[in-house]
Amino acid sequence: AGSDGLMFVPYLQGERAPVWDAEAVGMMHGLRGRHTQAHLLRAAVEGVALNLRRIASLLPGAQSAVRIALSGGAANSPLWRAVLADIFQLPVQCPEGGSVDQSARGAILMARTALGWPELPTTPTLETTMPDQKNAAIYHQALARFIHLCGHSIQPPSGVSPDPVELT
Numbered sequence: 001a002g003s004d005g006l007m008f009v010p011y012l013q014g015e016r017a018p019v020w021d022a023e024a025v026g027m028m029h030g031l032r033g034r035h036t037q038a039h040l041l042r043a044a045v046e047g048v049a050l051n052l053r054r055i056a057s058l059l060p061g062a063q064s065a066v067r068i069a070l071s072g073g074a075a076n077s078p079l080w081r082a083v084l085a086d087i088f089q090l091p092v093q094c095p096e097g098g099s100v101d102q103s104a105r106g107a108i109l110m111a112r113t114a115l116g117w118p119e120l121p122t123t124p125t126l127e128t129t130m131p132d133q134k135n136a137a138i139y140h141q142a143l144a145r146f147i148h149l150c151g152h153s154i155q156p157p158s159g160v161s162p163d164p165v166e167l168t
Contacts, residue, residue, distance in 0.1 A: 001046075001086060001135040002142055003039045005030045008047030009149050018058055019150070029149055045079055049087045050139075050146040056088070061113070068092045071102035081129035087139045089131045095123040 007029045014022035028043065056062045068090050074080035075094040085092040095102065109120060 001083075001132075002138045003043040003046055004035060005032075006035050006039050006043040007142065007145060007149060008040075008043040009146070010044070010047045010051055011150075018055060024150075027149070042079065042083075045083050046087070046139075046142065047146070049080075049083045050143055051150075052084075053087050053143060054147060054150075065090060069102065069106070070094055078129075081127075082132070085129045085131040086135040087143070089133075089136055089139075091131065092129040093125045094127045094129075096126055 009025075009027045009029065011019075011021075011024040012026040015024040028040070056065075065088075068084055068088055070081060070084065070092050071094070074084075081092045081094070105120075105123075112119065
């Protein structure tokens with residue numbers, strides 16, 4: 001966890017919401033001769049996951065999340081599952097059919113919640129990855145460093161009150 005101090009900012013083609021800066025740049029920060037290909041790969045996964053954590057802080061109700069449902073190619077990767085679980089400190093569940101992108105289901109779930117409609121039945125879970133508590137402090141510090149390196153203030157859409165990123 002933490003890629004031995006190596007950190008990736010994933011803005012390789014600018015950044016869309018919530019930064020809205022087409023000129024934002026990506027970087028590998030802290031690169032040293034001791035870093036291996038494995039460090040580079042893990043730093044890339046951690047950078048994307050830290051960015052997702054930062055974005056999630058703007059979603060109303062995100063602080064009350066109790067799990068992450070992961071689908072698509074990342075659901076097949078033990079590394080992705082573990083890093084997401086550790087950064088969010090939430091269990092990561094891969095629903096049945098997890099290799100199929102579940103974005104539309106997520107959008108439907110969010111819309112139903114916003115409308116006050118009852119939840120849909122959950123899909124059967126094939127695998128759950130639990131967060132490793134010993135990595136919580138590492139990623140807590142990494143998130144603060146990531147936010148500092150990004151150098152962009154992020155803003156929620158107008159009319160949305162964000163849940164702040166909890167850094168304490």
